[in-house]
Amino acid sequence: MTHKSGFIAIIGRPNAGKSTLLNALLGTKVAISSNKPNTTRNNIAGILTEPDTQFVFLDTPGIHKPQQQLGRVLNKNAYNAMDDADAVAWIIDVTQNFGPGDEFVLDRIRNLHKPVILLVNKVDLVPKEKLLRKLLDWQEKFEFSDIVPVSAKDGENLGELKEVFRKYLPEGPSLYPEEMISDHDLAFQLCEIVREKILWRTHEEIPHSVAVVLEKSEERGRKLILSFVIIVDRNSQKGILIGKGGDMIRSIRLAAQTEIKNRLNRPVDLELYVRVEPNWRNKEAKIKEFGIDLQNE
């Protein structure tokens, strides 16, 4: 069989399941996932290398109407990924009704002139008849190159999905080394692990107000000491993150420490510091400093 390789941008509204899908396709944890909207902030390229195909996935932040500077950066990154890709995979949550957010995405893909594949996700949550009706509704909205029902969570239909993706990739050799699964460095991945633990434990505005930076990494005897700074918008958020008697921050630290220890396969101690940086999400320099990609228009 001919060898193919290329880029697939995964777009969709917040919470549709992009990160879960990427992790399921790659069989490893590259993008972080949580039940809070807008978990993903960078275009994480997950790479799947198979004997006859190399798929490079651009995971994008959920497209939504921007409200703040950070929202605008997130959207811009998503559009850049769409422009760079050979095909676009639009993932929707089948349990959600078609809304203004979808209209917003449709407007964007109408002028794209490249294959757009609709992934109808979370099929494990709806009965067959409802799924059929949904598929028909979506077919009328746009001339999709393919429509593929999937369950990212259960891994259902992912084999077929890969076949569909392969159709739209150009012939060519692999673009990245076979063993590479992500173009993000280790420090970024470790920060994402810490951020994920925060997202699972907090709610309301905190998940959107948090950035994590690895400040120091130091060998102490057999142990690796990693110091992270967690940046929040306001003093009150700092209080919540630290928690009563330090309970919250301890829980975050222990959960992240366990995962990082397994990832690095060695003894690790985590130190977490919480810093208040008022209104950082509206400051471009700060967004950059905290490791969120700012791409050129």
Ligand SMILES: Nc1nc2c(ncn2[C@@H]2O[C@H](COP(=O)(O)OP(=O)(O)OP(=O)(O)O)[C@@H](O)[C@H]2O)c(=O)[nH]1
């Ligand atoms: N039942 C079910 N739940 C799913 C499925 N896919 C994702 N989820 C859940 O939906 C939620 C959102 O999934 P994510 O993968 O974080 O969504 P995302 O689109 O990456 O979200 P953002 O990064 O915020 O844009 C999580 O709680 C997932 O466990 C699925 O196929 N079935």
